[in-house]
Structure formats: structure tokens, C-alpha cells
Amino acid sequence: MNILAIDTSGVTASVALLHDETVLAEMFLNLGRNHSEILLPSIDHLLIAAGLELTAIDVFACTVGPGSFTGIRIGVGTVKGLALAVNRPIVGLSALEVLAMNAMGFQRKICPLIDARREQVYAGLYADNGSETLMNIIPEQLIKANDFLELIAGETVFIGTGAVKYRDIIQRRLAGKAYFVVDHLHQVHASAVGVLAGRKALAGELTDAVKLIPLYLRRSEAEEKMDRQC
Numbered sequence: 001m002n003i004l005a006i007d008t009s010g011v012t013a014s015v016a017l018l019h020d021e022t023v024l025a026e027m028f029l030n031l032g033r034n035h036s037e038i039l040l041p042s043i044d045h046l047l048i049a050a051g052l053e054l055t056a057i058d059v060f061a062c063t064v065g066p067g068s069f070t071g072i073r074i075g076v077g078t079v080k081g082l083a084l085a086v087n088r089p090i091v092g093l094s095a096l097e098v099l100a101m102n103a104m105g106f107q108r109k110i111c112p113l114i115d116a117r118r119e120q121v122y123a124g125l126y127a128d129n130g131s132e133t134l135m136n137i138i139p140e141q142l143i144k145a146n147d148f149l150e151l152i153a154g155e156t157v158f159i160g161t162g163a164v165k166y167r168d169i170i171q172r173r174l175a176g177k178a179y180f181v182v183d184h185l186h187q188v189h190a191s192a193v194g195v196l197a198g199r200k201a202l203a204g205e206l207t208d209a210v211k212l213i214p215l216y217l218r219r220s221e222a223e224e225k226m227d228r229q230c
Contacts, residue, residue, distance in 0.1 A: 001202075002059075003057070003058065003194045004017055004047075004059075004060050004082070005062065005193035006039065006061070006075055006079060008074050009067030010187065011071075012030045012188070013028075013035050014027060014028040014193075015039070015042045015043055015046055016046075016190035016191040016193065017047070017050050017052065017194075018198065021198055025049050026046075028190070059197060059198070060090045062193065063093050063095040063098055064076055065094070065214050065215035065217065066094075066095060066096065066122040066140070069216065072214045076212060079209075079212070080210075083208075083209040084209045090208065090212050091205065093193055093197060096112040096114065096122060096123070097112075097134065097136075097196065098188050098193050099112040099114070100112045100159065101192040101196055103128070103157045103185070105128070108155045108157050109128070109156040110126045110128055111152060111157065112163075113145070114161055114162050115160075115164075115165050119145060119146075120142055121143065122141075122162070123143055123162065124139065128157075138151060142217045146169065149166075149169070149174070153174075156178060157180070158170055158178055158179065158181075159185060163180060
């Protein structure tokens with residue numbers, strides 16, 4: 001199964017090509033440029049490097065959020081267009097679940113935190129039981145960082161931009177029981193998107209391009225501003 005996977009849920013962007021769970025090629029970009037400028041050229045570059053046509057892709061995969069409103073729209077829109085062009089299914093994934101994949105192997109609880117500003121984080125809690133899948137313990141939500149930490153006890157691995165931002169608070173709250181991944185794993189990588197998407201595809205968890213929708217968890221600033229004006 002050939003998988004084209006992308007992530008544009010944060011400030012970084014990444015694209016990966018996989019055959020089953022083997023990563024054939026991957027690009028990770030942290031250039032501060034708009035995702036709309038670099039996403040399609042990156043996909044073209046990887047397909048050319050791998051010697052594949054778009055029609056060779058069996059499954060498309062992308063993160064659908066939570067994260068950057070603009071980035072998510074660009075990623076979801078791009079994948080929908082490509083999948084429609086070649087009539088292929090899509091696997092849409094939570095950025096938090098994919099992020100948690102970066103910490104698998106510790107066999108501890110995993111807490112992915114994405115900085116949502118305003119002292120808030122997009123957060124969830126997962127259990128790594130030593131299998132190929134993670135079990136969700138606390139549903140994904142938008143919440144004050146301090147409030148979410150009140151829900152956590154015991155040894156936990158923290159990962160993501162929120163974990164970096166609130167590291168000192170986390171260490172005080174879970175003294176001696178908080179662990180952190182190395183720096184480069186705090187970002188979502190398209191290779192992890194592809195691996196998880198492949199497993200979900202084999203389990204039949206597929207959708208068509210028309211039904212794929214973003215997962216924002218928060219209303220946009222424009223919507224909130226409109227409410228304040230009413």
C-alpha cells in the first residue's frame with residue numbers, strides 16, 4: 001500500500017511517502033513560510049524522487065487538527081483535491097494522536113500538548129501499553145494548561161509545543177514523574193501520519209474526500225469577534 005501523508009497543522013509542514021510502514025521519502029520544513037507556497041512543490045518533489053505518479057498512491061492521509069486554522073484548511077483542502085483527482089480514499093488523523101506516536105516505546109502515559117495561546121493547550125492523554133496502538137484515556141480538548149495538568153497523575157511523557165512552553169509548570173506539578181522527548185520530536189512528522197494512517201486503513205477506517213472535515217476544537221477569531229459585535 002502506497003501512502004502519501006502530510007501535516008500542516010502547525011508552523012512546520014511535512015510530507016512523506018510510505019510503502020506500508022516503510023518510509024520511502026520525507027520532507028520536513030520549518031521555514032516560516034505559508035504552507036500554500038511549499039506544500040504542492042514538496043509533494044511533487046517527493047513523487048519525482050520516488051519515481052511515482054499520483055495514480056500510484058493507494059491512500060492519502062493528513063492531520064485534520066487541532067492546530068493552526070489556516071494550516072489545517074490548506075492541508076485538508078490539498079489532500080481532498082488530490083484524492084478526488086485520482087479517486088482514492090483518505091485517512092484523516094488527529095494531530096494530537098499522531099504527536100503521541102512520537103513518544104511510543106516508553107510504555108507510560110503520553111500527553112501531547114499543542115500550544116493554543118491564551119494560556120490554553122490542545123491536549124489529550126494516551127496510554128502506551130507496548131502494542132502498535134495507543135489507548136485514549138482523556139478525550140482531546142481545548143483547555144487551560146494548568147487545568148489539564150490537574151487531571152494527570154503518575155509517570156507521563158509530555159510532547160509537543162505546549163509541553164515545551166509549559167515545561168517548568170509541568171515539572172513542578174508532576175515532580176519526578178514528568179518526562180520529555182528530545183527537541184525534534186515535539187513537532188508532528190508526516191512519516192508518523194503515514195504509519196498511523198496505514199494501520200487505520202487496514203482496519204477499514206477510511207473516508208472519501210467529500211466527507212473529510214477539519215477538527216478545530218476552537219472557534220475562529222473571526223467568529224468570536226462577530227459574536228462580540230452582536
